[in-house]
Amino acid sequence: MTNQNTARVVIVTGTSQGIGHAIAQTYLNNGDIVIGCAFSPLNKAPLAQKMLAENPERYFYYSVDVTSTEAIKQFVNEVEILFGRIDVVVSNAGKNVFKGIDCEESDWAHNFDLNLRSHWYLAKCARPALQKSKGVIVIITSNHAFSTMPGCAPYNISKRALLSLVQSLTIEWGPEIRTVGIAPGFIDTDGNQTWFDSHADGKAAREKTIKKHPVGRIGRPEEVGDLCLFLTSDRAGFIAGTTIVMDGGRSAIMQDEDDA
Structure with a gap:
């Protein structure tokens, strides 16, 4: 799908499993070079091991704690040193912090460090390289950003904030860098x-x-990967500053019959 003459350098966070792994595979299938990271060390990430074995020259894996700004900075610096460029950043890492609005302060802090600050800081560190390549940032949020359920705080609050992050990155860093968001539902x-x-x-x-x-x-994880690939292609060049919901129509339902 890409129009580039050479393989793009694509960073994808949270690639040890699930949606992140599928996104990484999609870009590899497209012929791109993928630098993946996750909290798990390689010896505890069997899917990453398999991907490395199948793509020894185009897939690279790092163990990174994205709640640490220093770890993010070091990771991005190493990518730039090794490859000399960054074309796409898919900021996907995160997890469900479903503790309820009466959560402990530690839960609140961990949630926002992981599910909000990490996305902002990854973009900040990658900005100089992305400006040079006229690159694209994709931020993976959640349909919980739009409507949620009891007990899902503080997760849903950080996911809502990511909608504004997508907007701010777009209006302050464009036109050199284009930013879009994806809000998956039940995958x-x-x-x-x-x-x-x-x-x-x-x-x-x-x-x-x-x-x-x-x-x-x-939904299927690879469907999220396909949407990422499209949004980071030249064909999607007029899509910016918005977050696309992909939830199979779940959010179109006002009320479930068994909840009436």
């Missing part, structure tokens, strides 16, 4: 399967969730 990852399995009847919980989606299924 079929191992983490979500663990949530299904936590119910007394995991199969029933899964079927109930599927029925809440007008498209009749939940």
